[in-house]
């Protein structure tokens with residue numbers, strides 16, 4: 001299939017394609033999404049085929065606002081938690097799980113009785129949803145098992161030749177996926193940490209809980225390996241040059257050269273590839289997927305990520321970077 005790159009001001013062909021049941025990759029403020037008309041079962045099925053995504057991993061439906069959420073939830077399904085969370089964080093990187101209306105195709109929910117819904121803030125994503133006047137089902141626009149794309153080039157690398165259109169919206173602002181909150185439990189359950197921190201969710205709903213380790217996978221997606229580079233990845237919960245020097249004598253000593261992904265100011269040994277995460281948490285979240293993709297293509301023996309915090313966005317990253325070749329030190 002020939003894939004056409006569309007600019008931000010040429011969305012008409014993408015809207016027509018979505019309305020016909022074809023797939024379009026597009027930018028959101030979190031990561032690029034691989035979109036299909038969310039109420040057409042055959043269109044949604046194509047997402048699984050193109051990504052190589054397991055059939056039992058449900059999708060997020062993207063809407064414009066709370067009204068869009070109400071239409072996808074069963075009558076009375078949008079409870080006070082779902083209302084107050086979406087009031088506080090929409091449009092933005094928050095997904096709520098609510099009881100599903102009967103019109104939601106089972107291809108979207110993977111047979112669950114609930115549906116995950118998010119209102120993105122990115123103007124291109126919003127124009128597409130408004131353009132087809134329906135929700136858009138979209139997982140991240142990577143092939144299954146690859147890091148999520150936060151740049152047009154990354155979406156193109158994975159999906160060119162597999163979809164008719166990829167829209168170029170430049171780099172994604174947030175860079176980590178949405179926080180998924182199950183509002184059907186009491187208290188709410190944070191199924192996937194993401195762009196809205198656990199602390200922010202708790203500030204709105206009070207108490208929160210996490211899925212029990214070893215319990216049933218409440219968010220089916222979390223049991224699959226994602227964000228996986230080919231190289232081994234070592235996560236240092238630190239952000240200073242001294243810690244890197246210490247790691248070089250310790251955990252990194254069995255390796256030759258490391259590709260270092262670190263905030264500004266960390267000095268990297270000569271000859272080692274490096275990628276800067278910038279000055280703060282927000283820039284780090286925005287850069288990390290791209291950094292992992294690029295450092296994976298170097299000839300270094302191992303990737304080192306340096307991130308000092310296990311809270312906020314750091315937590316989202318630490319939990320989600322679940323390659324089986326990762327160690328955290």
Ligand code: TXA
Nearest residue numbers: 030033058059114115116139140177178219220221222
């Ligand atoms: O930021 C994002 O959320 C991006 C952009 C494109 O919006 N999308 C995204 O989609 O990350 P995906 O498919 O990579 O992740 C969706 C997550 C998966 O972990 C999935 O299992 C979970 O949401 N999920 C979807 N529906 C669910 C449901 N009904 N109950 C529990 N978890 C659900």
Ligand code: MG
Nearest residue numbers: 139140148226
């Ligand atoms: Mg994904």
